[in-house]
Amino acid sequence: MSGLRVVSAGFAPTLQDFGRPHVQHIGVPPSGALDPVALRIANALVGNPPETAAIELRVMGPTVEVEAEAVRLALVGTGSPVEILGERRVEAPSHQSIRLTRGRRLRVGGLSDTGVAYLAVEGGFAVEPVYGSLSTYTRARIGGLDGRALRDGDLLALRQPAAAERAEQRCADRSWWSDGDPVRVVLGPQEDYFTADSLAAFFGGEYRITREADRMGVRLDGPVLQHARGHDIVSDGIATGAIQVPGNGRPIVLLADHQTTGGYPKLGTVISADVPRIGRMRPGDALRFAEVSIDDAETARRALEDRIARTIERFGPAEPWLDEEALYRRNLISGFVESTEAVP
Amino acid sequence: MTEDHSNFLAPPRFLSAGDTALVVEFGETVDREVNHRVMRLGEAARAATIAGLVDLVPTFRSLMVHYDPTVTSRRAVEGRLRELLTEAGSAPIVGRLWEFPVLYGEEAGPDLEEVAKRTGLSPERVVELHAGTEYEAYMMGFMPGLAYLGIIPKELELPRRNEPRVRVPAGSVAIAINLTNVYSLESPGGWHLLGRTPVDLFDLHRDPQALLTAGDRVRFRPVGRDVYDELKARMAAGDTRFDPVPQEGEP
Numbered sequence: 001m002s003g004l005r006v007v008s009a010g011f012a013p014t015l016q017d018f019g020r021p022h023v024q025h026i027g028v029p030p031s032g033a034l035d036p037v038a039l040r041i042a043n044a045l046v047g048n049p050p051e052t053a054a055i056e057l058r059v060m061g062p063t064v065e066v067e068a069e070a071v072r073l074a075l076v077g078t079g080s081p082v083e084i085l086g087e088r089r090v091e092a093p094s095h096q097s098i099r100l101t102r103g104r105r106l107r108v109g110g111l112s113d114t115g116v117a118y119l120a121v122e123g124g125f126a127v128e129p130v131y132g133s134l135s136t137y138t139r140a141r142i143g144g145l146d147g148r149a150l151r152d153g154d155l156l157a158l159r160q161p162a163a164a165e166r167a168e169q170r171c172a173d174r175s176w177w178s179d180g181d182p183v184r185v186v187l188g189p190q191e192d193y194f195t196a197d198s199l200a201a202f203f204g205g206e207y208r209i210t211r212e213a214d215r216m217g218v219r220l221d222g223p224v225l226q227h228a229r230g231h232d233i234v235s236d237g238i239a240t241g242a243i244q245v246p247g248n249g250r251p252i253v254l255l256a257d258h259q260t261t262g263g264y265p266k267l268g269t270v271i272s273a274d275v276p277r278i279g280r281m282r283p284g285d286a287l288r289f290a291e292v293s294i295d296d297a298e299t300a301r302r303a304l305e306d307r308i309a310r311t312i313e314r315f316g317p318a319e320p321w322l323d324e325e326a327l328y329r330r331n332l333i334s335g336f337v338e339s340t341e342a343v344p
Numbered sequence: 345m346t347e348d349h350s351n352f353l354a355p356p357r358f359l360s361a362g363d364t365a366l367v368v369e370f371g372e373t374v375d376r377e378v379n380h381r382v383m384r385l386g387e388a389a390r391a392a393t394i395a396g397l398v399d400l401v402p403t404f405r406s407l408m409v410h411y412d413p414t415v416t417s418r419r420a421v422e423g424r425l426r427e428l429l430t431e432a433g434s435a436p437i438v439g440r441l442w443e444f445p446v447l448y449g450e451e452a453g454p455d456l457e458e459v460a461k462r463t464g465l466s467p468e469r470v471v472e473l474h475a476g477t478e479y480e481a482y483m484m485g486f487m488p489g490l491a492y493l494g495i496i497p498k499e500l501e502l503p504r505r506n507e508p509r510v511r512v513p514a515g516s517v518a519i520a521i522n523l524t525n526v527y528s529l530e531s532p533g534g535w536h537l538l539g540r541t542p543v544d545l546f547d548l549h550r551d552p553q554a555l556l557t558a559g560d561r562v563r564f565r566p567v568g569r570d571v572y573d574e575l576k577a578r579m580a581a582g583d584t585r586f587d588p589v590p591q592e593g594e595p
Contacts, residue, residue, distance in 0.1 A: 021410060022399045026554040027484040027528075130548060140488050140529055142548065189359035189367045234374055235485060235492075237401040237408025239365035261403055261485030269362030272413055294418045297363035301413050 002068035002161030011059035012149035014136035031135040034279030038077035042120035045074035053134035054120035061108025069162035077117030096170035123160025168318035182290035193265035224249035241270035271297035439559035440588040447572040448539035489528030489546025489554040508534030542575035
């Protein structure tokens with residue numbers, strides 16, 4: 001079987017696509033990529049449909065060996081390079097497609113600039129979908145490989161065992177990625193459970209992502225909020241991006257693996273154009289919130305869609321090498337990729 | 345969580361949940377009629393064609409409508425739901441009836457004795473009351489395949505445990521406040537465990553994976569250790585099929 005062998009998994013990488021948001025009515029969380037924008041760009045670089053499942057990396061990437069004739073892959077969402085291991089260790093930049101032949105090992109190291117990044121492969125993975133999705137929800141062991149994160153020794157079967165040679169593509173436009181504007185929030189459904197002072201403090205203050213951050217949600221540190229009508233409600237539905245405030249007054253932004261229903265008041269919801277930005281954040285990152293209307297949120301989402309389409313249209317040619325052998329040669333000649341070794 | 349009919353005929357509130365979902369809220373309490381209004385709109389919306397609809401999630405007191413904002417808009421979805429509200433009618437909700445065998449007490453129901461003590465009833469009476477009531481699935485949530493079933497007899501009402509358990513086995517039948525449930529998967533939990541059913545309420549390798557859906561009706565039938573073990577062995581051997589009780593008019 002052709003595939004990618006997980007030599008060393010790193011920090012619990014999972015397969016993620018656009019999730020399964022249509023089965024929340026039986027209690028199954030939507031799951032899916034924390035940063036669907038990066039996933040789409042990664043898929044576009046390797047010529048996949050946007051919703052193809054890729055490996056979602058957090059904190060520390062894996063070491064993977066090619067057990068197929070050739071694969072094309074792209075790392076998107078981090079400035080960290082793809083390290084290609086061998087006699088000479090070379091680095092291929094992220095945000096471009098690369099083609100690697102059988103036996104090559106690649107490694108993605110620590111992700112110091114993002115909460116999440118994606119490693120997409122041309123053709124995607126040959127894994128059985130659950131409710132139409134390969135997304136992994138580890139708490140209930142749904143999707144991915146046996147419902148769990150990847151671990152050492154796994155073989156991820158490929159749909160396409162031999163990626164043909166072609167010009168590689170590069171995404172030079174990084175404007176979709178770094179963005180310091182306030183995170184936009186639509187109030188509701190339970191904004192009336194909070195005092196006016198608390199709403200003012202929420203939108204006026206600065207918050208930080210705490211270490212309690214995972215695929216289910218991120219707990220924020222910042223102004224503590226007061227409930228005006230108690231902190232228990234009769235459970236209702238939860239949308240991705242909901243800002244839930246339990247009894248301690250510390251808000252939690254709920255992300256892809258959120259439960260489908262909950263019994264804490266929800267002050268507002270991060271708009272869909274900004275949810276991927278929360279997914280990208282790391283513990284310690286600062287953020288502010290701004291209130292917007294639903295009309296504004298819909299306009300912002302259209303603007304994001306346009307921006308993604310433009311970014312993909314503007315892909316340019318990658319540095320002119322055809323495969324990793326050429327990368328090696330090129331590296332020896334010009335040292336155009338950063339190497340830890342001195343160029344002879 | 346008390347009965348409250350003040351919202352009986354009040355029009356629902358349309359609440360915002362960002363740009364990918366909206367909430368149609370019929371009340372703020374656990375109430376059978378409020379829940380039926382939720383369910384009726386849910387059924388009407390499921391039967392209708394709504395462009396960009398992603399999912400409909402009924403809860404105790406509201407319907408969450410998930411939609412794709414790249415296909416539709418809040419205005420369009422709300423407009424369609426308002427039309428459906430006028431057409432939804434007032435027919436009673438009659439869901440499928442399930443009867444789950446339950447081994448009550450001992451290690452299967454480690455809280456039965458304590459519940460008996462705290463309610464001033466005998467353990468036998470607790471079982472009789474719990475198994476003597478037909479419940480409705482007010483909503484799904486917390487985990488895949490878990491239904492919140494209500495309403496339990498008043499004599500059995502207790503707040504959640506002070507110390508939630510880290511591990512509650514799948515199949516555990518539990519009560520808290522005025523509700524009961526069956527833990528569909530192993531998980532942490534703070535409800536009082538009365539017994540256990542051998543039936544897998546959620547099984548990824550079965551079609552359908554989740555047995556219950558909001559609106560279904562549920563009864564519990566006390567069984568002995570022998571019946572429990574036999575069914576458990578059958579399920580473990582891969583025969584996880586379990587059907588609702590046939591209703592009048594059905595073959």
